[in-house]
Amino acid sequence: MSAMVKLRGVHKSFGALHVLRGVDLDVRQGQVLVILGPSGSGKSTLLRTINHLEKVDRGSVHVDGQLLGYRQAGDRLYELPEREVLRQRTQIGFVFQSFNLFPHLTVRQNLMEAPLSAQRRPRAEVAPLAERLLARVGLADKADAYPRTLSGGQQQRVAIARALALEPKLLLFDEPTSALDPELVGEVLDVIKDLARGGTTMIVVTHEIGFAREVADTVAFMDAGRIVELGPPSQLLDAPAHERTRTFLSKVL
């Protein structure tokens, strides 16, 4: 299978804070990668570099064979214009911890906004797509509701449907259930599991070890800006090679 995501030697600092310290990563098409790691280890920053929300200081990020943010001509790199960066970004869905729905738009309008305005697709095509996606996340009856009238779990399912409306090649999830009451976590994880089974390539940052065990093809443990180790769930979760991974798992399990 072909590489969907390829990072090589990625470094990122914020001022004096060296957050990503040389990350190499490969995610194949259809693969589900779960990233674990303590708070502050650089997980969100890593996801944001894959969506080009953060520019890397050093190294490269390829998504589906395209170098993010740059055009290569011979051995020179040229920064892409903002319009091209946005086009690349629409191919990558991002689901945040905090849902980030447009509060003044209905659920249906939330789903249709980006396909209509960013992708300039015809309404006649986008409207049925929105209905299909809402049905897929179990919210067909909420199309006309406003986000504030929904539970956190419902809002996050809308956010997932909205990401899918762009028909992305890749989905990134940044702690998608961390802001939810415990009884609402399951309904969101079930939607993500369903997508995983359907062959969507995804990278999921989460502390849900049970989810990682069940759904991930590969689990990575990140600490202090590096991927410390990476392997199939059975290996990383049950027989981690590194002391730091063992210490972290003993705290979250």
Ligand code: ADP
């Ligand atoms: P994680 O998601 O693993 O908790 P983050 O990637 O959010 O870690 O953050 C890693 C470190 O980088 C933290 O110390 C955080 O405060 C810092 N950081 C993240 N984004 C910024 C930013 N835009 N400006 C300054 N510091 C940042």
Ligand code: MG
């Ligand atoms: Mg984070």
